[in-house]
Amino acid sequence: MAPLADLIDLETLHLRPGEGRRVDTEVRVEPLQLAGQGYTVDGGTVDTRLDVSRTVSGGYALRLRFDAPVEGACMRCMADAMPVIAVDAREIEQPGDVEELHSPYLDGALLDLAAWSRDALVLAMPAQIVCSEDCLGLCTVCGANLNEADPEEHRHAEGTDPRWAKLRDLKLG
Numbered sequence: 001m002a003p004l005a006d007l008i009d010l011e012t013l014h015l016r017p018g019e020g021r022r023v024d025t026e027v028r029v030e031p032l033q034l035a036g037q038g039y040t041v042d043g044g045t046v047d048t049r050l051d052v053s054r055t056v057s058g059g060y061a062l063r064l065r066f067d068a069p070v071e072g073a074c075m076r077c078m079a080d081a082m083p084v085i086a087v088d089a090r091e092i093e094q095p096g097d098v099e100e101l102h103s104p105y106l107d108g109a110l111l112d113l114a115a116w117s118r119d120a121l122v123l124a125m126p127a128q129i130v131c132s133e134d135c136l137g138l139c140t141v142c143g144a145n146l147n148e149a150d151p152e153e154h155r156h157a158e159g160t161d162p163r164w165a166k167l168r169d170l171k172l173g
Contacts, residue, residue, distance in 0.1 A: 002026045002047055006114035010052060010060060010106075020053035027117045029068065034125060039072035041121070042082070048117060059094040060106065064113075068121050075128045076137035077145050083129060089120035 005025040013021050027048050029041040051063040065088050074081040094101040105116040136146035141156045 004028070004045065006112070008050070008111045008113050009109055010111055011109040013052060015052065015054035017054050017056045017058065020051060023050040023052060024048070025050065025113070027066075027113050029114070029118050029121060032118065032122055034072075034122075034129070035075065037073050037075070037129075039070050039125075039129065042069040042071055046117065048113070050113065055094060057094060059092065059101070060103075060109075062091040062093070062103070062111070064089045064091075064116060064120060066117065070121075070125070070129070072129055074131035074135055076130055076135045077147055078138070079131045079135075079145065079147070081129050081131040083126070085121060085124050085126075087117075087120045087124045089116065089123070091116065 002024045003026065006028055008023065008025070013023070015021060025048055026045050028045050031038055031040045033039070046066045046068050048064060048066040051065075053061040055061055068085045068087060069082060070085055071080070071082050073079070091103040091105060092101045093103045093106045105112045105119075131147075138144065139146055139149070139154065139156075144154060146154070
């Protein structure tokens with residue numbers, strides 16, 4: 001198991017310009033909220049692979065990769081969803097007079113790996129967290145979970161949804 005490191009001092013890697021090093025570590029990922037729903041990383045930590053390269057001008061090129069098993073509610077049926085999200089993120093810290101590139105996760109040579117991991121996970125999350133790709137969701141009339149309901153038996157009286165009844169009186173044209 002890799003050591004737990006939420007902050008990494010890149011100076012301790014002793015990289016000369018043009019050199020690079022891989023750092024495997026475990027990082028805490030704080031719970032997050034998407035569309036008002038809470039999601040957590042299983043176990044609260046992820047095993048990360050961090051590639052660090054020192055640029056010729058004294059900055060850093062960084063690449064962060066990990067797989068995060070996320071737990072929360074399915075956005076279609078509200079059952080438990082547990083997708084594994086693959087994260088591949090890059091940052092550049094390039095000091096200079098003309099064009100400066102600054103990473104919000106670097107303060108000098110101190111890298112806030114926990115903040116970067118959480119933000120990279122949020123950016124990698126799919127638009128909808130679902131329990132399965134073929135999730136049918138909830139019935140719009142009664143709220144039953146359509147994944148569990150028998151399609152032959154789950155029926156409602158024919159007719160217009162009473163919330164739309166007033167539209168029948170509308171004369172168009």
